[in-house]
Amino acid sequence: MGKSYQYRQNSRYRQRDVDTREIRQRFLIVCEGGKTEPNYFIKFRTNKTVINIEGLGCNTISLVTKAIELMKNDDYNQVWCVFDRDIFPPEIFNAAFELASRNGIKIAYSNESFELWYFLHFDYLDTALTRDDYCKRLNKYLGRKYEKNDENMYEVLLAYQPDAIRNAKILLKQYNPSNPVKDNPSTTVHLLVEELNRFNFL
Numbered sequence: 020m021g022k023s024y025q026y027r028q029n030s031r032y033r034q035r036d037v038d039t040r041e042i043r044q045r046f047l048i049v050c051e052g053g054k055t056e057p058n059y060f061i062k063f064r065t066n067k068t069v070i071n072i073e074g075l076g077c078n079t080i081s082l083v084t085k086a087i088e089l090m091k092n093d094d095y096n097q098v099w100c101v102f103d104r105d106i107f108p109p110e111i112f113n114a115a116f117e118l119a120s121r122n123g124i125k126i127a128y129s130n131e132s133f134e135l136w137y138f139l140h141f142d143y144l145d146t147a148l149t150r151d152d153y154c155k156r157l158n159k160y161l162g163r164k165y166e167k168n169d170e171n172m173y174e175v176l177l178a179y180q181p182d183a184i185r186n187a188k189i190l191l192k193q194y195n196p197s198n199p200v201k202d203n204p205s206t207t208v209h210l211l212v213e214e215l216n217r218f219n220f221l
Contacts, residue, residue: 062173079115
């Protein structure tokens with residue numbers, strides 16, 4: 020198991036005006052990766068929002084179990100687990116989904132890897148690739164070597180984010196009924212991104 024990295028981004032709540040109703044959301048985002056995913060999500064510009072991002076470097080079921088523990092320590096409006104299909108056995112991957120569902124936790128998964136989400140910023144893809152293949156193609160699109168733990172990926176990709184959301188939605192529609200453990204490639208990272216964007220200021 021990798022090291023645990025904790026990222027916190029807090030926005031001080033301003034006093035509510037008499038006739039103004041403020042929307043406040045508190046997110047807990049628990050990531051499988053120790054750095055790649057946390058480095059991306061920590062860069063979202065949140066307004067009147069608190070995001071607690073945990074990069075744990077552990078597997079799917081352990082990740083959901085940890086999220087359940089963390090939920091008990093604070094009040095969150097939305098709790099998300101972010102993990103990849105990778106080479107986990109189908110029963111482990113599916114069990115994580117079931118455990119999350121029973122506890123009101125949402126999942127932003129990628130089959131096969133988180134790099135699929137990055138790739139969709141540049142192009143649509145409906146053919147399965149390995150993580151290494153995604154990285155090689157990202158090298159081409161970025162015009163430089165893709166670094167897995169790059170802290171600037173949010174800013175680099177921001178202008179293309181609408182394209183990635185559109186491509187991810189189109190990709191999901193081809194699977195009917197949806198079966199995340201077999202739907203390769205597929206991702207629901209865009210669902211978390213859309214929720215965070217609701218409380219962003221740019």
